[in-house]
Amino acid sequence: MKVAKFGGSSVANAEQLKKVANIIRNDSERKAIVVSAPGKRFSDDTKITDKLIEIGEAYVENKSYAEPLQFVLDRFQEIATELNISNQIVAEVREDIECTLQSSDSDALKLDAIKAVGENSSAKVLSAYLQSIEVHASYLNPKDAGIFVSDSPGGAQVLDESYDHLLKIREHKGIVVIPGFFGYSKDGKLITFSRGGSDITGSIVAAGLQADLYENFTDVDSVFCVNPTIVDQPKEITSLTYKEMRELSYAGFGVFHDEALIPAFKADIPVCIKNTNNPEGMGTIIVSQKEPQPNPVVGIASDTGFISIYVSKYLMNRELGFGRKLLTILEDEDISFEHTPSGIDDLSVIIRESRLTKEKEERVIARIKEELDPDTIYVERDLALIMVVGEGMDSTVGLADKATHAFTRADVNIEMMNQGSSEVSMMFGIKSDKVDAAVRSLYQAFFEEN
Ligand SMILES: Nc1ncnc2c1ncn2[C@@H]1O[C@H](COP(=O)(O)OP(=O)(O)O)[C@@H](O)[C@H]1O
Numbered sequence: 477m478k479v480a481k482f483g484g485s486s487v488a489n490a491e492q493l494k495k496v497a498n499i500i501r502n503d504s505e506r507k508a509i510v511v512s513a514p515g516k517r518f519s520d521d522t523k524i525t526d527k528l529i530e531i532g533e534a535y536v537e538n539k540s541y542a543e544p545l546q547f548v549l550d551r552f553q554e555i556a557t558e559l560n561i562s563n564q565i566v567a568e569v570r571e572d573i574e575c576t577l578q579s580s581d582s583d584a585l586k587l588d589a590i591k592a593v594g595e596n597s598s599a600k601v602l603s604a605y606l607q608s609i610e611v612h613a614s615y616l617n618p619k620d621a622g623i624f625v626s627d628s629p630g631g632a633q634v635l636d637e638s639y640d641h642l643l644k645i646r647e648h649k650g651i652v653v654i655p656g657f658f659g660y661s662k663d664g665k666l667i668t669f670s671r672g673g674s675d676i677t678g679s680i681v682a683a684g685l686q687a688d689l690y691e692n693f694t695d696v697d698s699v700f701c702v703n704p705t706i707v708d709q710p711k712e713i714t715s716l717t718y719k720e721m722r723e724l725s726y727a728g729f730g731v732f733h734d735e736a737l738i739p740a741f742k743a744d745i746p747v748c749i750k751n752t753n754n755p756e757g758m759g760t761i762i763v764s765q766k767e768p769q770p771n772p773v774v775g776i777a778s779d780t781g782f783i784s785i786y787v788s789k790y791l792m793n794r795e796l797g798f799g800r801k802l803l804t805i806l807e808d809e810d811i812s813f814e815h816t817p818s819g820i821d822d823l824s825v826i827i828r829e830s831r832l833t834k835e836k837e838e839r840v841i842a843r844i845k846e847e848l849d850p851d852t853i854y855v856e857r858d859l860a861l862i863m864v865v866g867e868g869m870d871s872t873v874g875l876a877d878k879a880t881h882a883f884t885r886a887d888v889n890i891e892m893m894n895q896g897s898s899e900v901s902m903m904f905g906i907k908s909d910k911v912d913a914a915v916r917s918l919y920q921a922f923f924e925e926n
């Protein structure tokens with residue numbers, strides 16, 4: 477039994493949805509289908525989810541949301557017409573949106589419910605289309621599927637009891653089509669996962685059904701060893717371990733949500749990334765263990781938008797509790813951190829810029845000054861992190877040397893370096909404007925000069 481998730485690019489229009497239906501029809505093992513909201517049809521198109529967010533935000537700010545609403549309705553109308561299914565769906569989308577906006581829920585809950593309209597409608601469209609071509613399929617709402625999550629809008633975490641509920645889907649007749657990206661809190665409120673979260677739903681459903689395989693269909697033939705928008709036609713990765721993929725997706729491989737690996741990993745279900753436009757291709761398989769590879773490095777991921785809070789104080793190493801106190805100040809402000817490279821008398825905390833508002837930054841800096849009395853404190857902006865990842869790295873000599881040569885060749889200054897304790901990764905912090913040049917040079921060093 478397989479669970480297949482189709483991302484936004486796979487359900488972006490009628491043509492793509494027909495490919496999806498063919499894939500479903502071609503393998504009777506595909507029991508549960510998870511779908512995203514219609515995504516981009518071309519590079520500067522807009523995702524339905526982004527338009528839904530515009531609607532929600534305009535409503536909250538008392539502005540007109542007529543334009544984004546019309547955009548969403550037109551997209552579903554076009555899809556319904558081209559698939560030759562009832563355009564009842566368009567009326568339902570409008571009603572879903574209007575009912576949500578008029579509800580007495582908080583703005584955060586309203587925004588989550590609006591965001592979810594894309595996935596919900598997409599699942600209804602696909603199941604109606606499958607039925608129209610005589611495939612035995614039905615739409616299943618996450619509440620009826622039993623996907624229960626924490627009460628944290630925009631950042632849901634699945635509750636363990638969901639897995640027992642989901643197991644019952646095995647007894648459903650025919651194929652079930654479940655919208656991705658959201659679940660329900662115990663008091664019945666719709667809560668979404670973080671952006672890109674349909675991958676998470678797919679993994680949860682696969683774990684719940686105790687599937688043999690979780691297939692994640694997207695618009696590329698495989699996971700590449702670097703982001704294909706930075707390096708043209710990079711090498712494909714045929715197999716990866718969960719650990720490697722988690723590090724790579726966390727560090728910027730947008731092809732698969734980093735939180736989506738955990739449910740599949742815990743249930744030991746292999747994950748296969750495949751292309752809706754080329755379903756016969758091998759794709760990339762993610763498993764718990766793989767054969768040792770000649771190249772110890774499997775991929776290089778990068779992401780921008782980080783800042784570093786640098787703190788130094790003479791004899792910091794002797795001051796018991798310095799690090800704890802610093803991190804407590806961040807915790808009090810509800811700021812999570814990514815890394816903490818340290819020296820004898822200094823410590824940096826790397827944070828995603830999006831987590832630190834101007835007001836929070838001022839409070840944090842003032843408290844560090846007052847409570848920790850540092851010699852120096854400053855905030856460095858526009859940082860990018862690059863992660864070089866591979867299970868074989870712990871037993872290979874000279875990798876850091878190779879990496880630093882690559883940075884030198886690209887004329888990129890390394891602001892910080894950190895070898896993950898697991899030795900599955902090496903992290904480098906550099907200025908954001910140099911990130912593409914650095915990644916290209918690292919790609920050359922690790923994948924072209926071997
Ligand atoms: N290392 C990588 N390998 C493959 N694709 C990547 C990688 N890094 C970033 N991507 C991007 O991820 C995209 C697919 O993810 P996404 O847009 O979320 O797809 P979907 O619409 O199927 O959810 C690809 O089109 C590609 O540009």
Ligand SMILES: N[C@@H](CC(=O)OP(=O)(O)O)C(=O)O
Pocket residue numbers: 482483484485512513515523525526594656657670671672673674675
């Ligand atoms: N539609 C949601 C969830 C999702 O997973 O989308 P996609 O499969 O297009 O990444 C988003 O845009 O965040």
